[in-house]
Structures are given as structure tokens and as C-alpha cells.
Amino acid sequence: MQQFYKFLKLIIPFSIVLFSLQYYSTTAFFQNTIFFYSTWSIYVFHLVLTLLSYVFLIFVNKTFPDKTGFAFMGISLIKMMAAIVFLIPLLQSDLKSKIPDVSAFFIPYFLYLFFETFFAIRLINKQ
Template sequence: MKKQLLSFFKILVPITIVLIGLQYYFQAKIYTETEFFYSVWSIYAFHVVITIVLYIAILSIHKILPHNTGFVFLGFSGLKMLAAIVFLIPLFQASLENPIPTVFSFFIPYFVYLFLEAFFVIKLLK
């Protein structure tokens, strides 16, 4: 389990650093007039924590019930979607002129991390 977790972190950390840097750049240099509801740190704290907890839970369950790993991933992905909606509720209730840039700044990393999780779960299933 430690080896799998270490290989996951070797990919997770650089991707997170690159994504944070890109998002800071876009928000500071390109979208200077746009009001973002969430800070970059809050978005990535949410994504990194959820991703780490989800992957550790999947590894733990894979150790006990390896034939159910795919179903566990699907279930946790559903819970992750629910957590994302709960995280975004204040944004939906806020009165921003244009909430779309904030939604994109949340969901682009969401799908990158979802792809990363799916890649490692598929690797685990092989």
C-alpha cells in the first residue's frame, strides 16, 4: 500500500503545483477584471484533500475486497460529486455578475483530479 501511495503522490504533487501556478497566472494576468468567489488555495485544498482521502479509502478497501474496487470507486466518485455541490452552494447563492469563471476554475481541476484517480484505480485493478 505504501508503494502505491508513494507513486500516487509522485504524480499528485507535481500536477497540483503546475495547476496552482497556471490558475494563479490566469487569474492574475488574463482575468484581472473577473471577480472570483473562491481563492485558488481553497479550491485546491478541497480537491487535494478529497482526492487523497478517496484514494487511501480505495486502497484500504482494495486490500480487503479486491473484487469490489471498481464499485467502491464509483460510489466514492458519487460522494465526491455531492461534496463538490455542497462546496459550491455558497457560490450559487452569491450575487456575482458572472459566476461562470469561478465554476470553470473549480471544475477544470475537478476533472483533472478525477482523471488522475481513475488512472490509478484502473492501474490498481489490473
């Protein structure tokens, strides 16, 4: 549980800073653009998915330490599928340009993925 608290102490400020930067940039630079998803819904999605996947990785590491890397790859695949399901309403919408919305979603997606990968590698290397 100590590993989760360390992760939580870093992911919460990371999320707040990223949310603030994206919220500021979307309101300052994209005033004429109407986004399909709000910034907070994107970050709630990413934060919840990242926390659940890391809890799962900790569980796998405690019970089957040699399978943690495979679990990380599997949970990453599930997260990718969840991202596509999350974006289906956007993709089916009648918006002219979907690029700002997709960018607003995938930039934090990859930053969260990098953050989670860093902690997963630390978890695997502790063995």
C-alpha cells in the same frame, strides 16, 4: 502503502503545476474579475478529497479486491456531492456571472478525476 507513495509522488507535482497555471491565468487574463473562491482553496479541496478517496480505494483493494471498482464509483459520487456542497455559497451569492468561478472549480475537478481514474484503473488491473 507503496502504492500511496507512488500516487503522492505524482499528485503533488501535478497539483503544483496546475495551481501555478491557474493562478497565473487568473491573475493575468482575469484581472477585472473577482473570484468567489481563491485558487488555493479550490486546490486544497481537490487535493484533500483526491488523497482521501485514493486511500479509501487502496483500503478496499486490500480487503475486498473484487469490490474496488464499485468503491471507485461510490467515492466518485460522494466527491460529486462534496463539490456541490462546496459550491453552494457561490450558487447562492449575488454575483452577476458565476461562469468564471464554476469554470475555475470544475476544470481542475475533471483533471483530478482523470488523474484518480488512471490510478484506480491501475489498482484494479493489478489483480
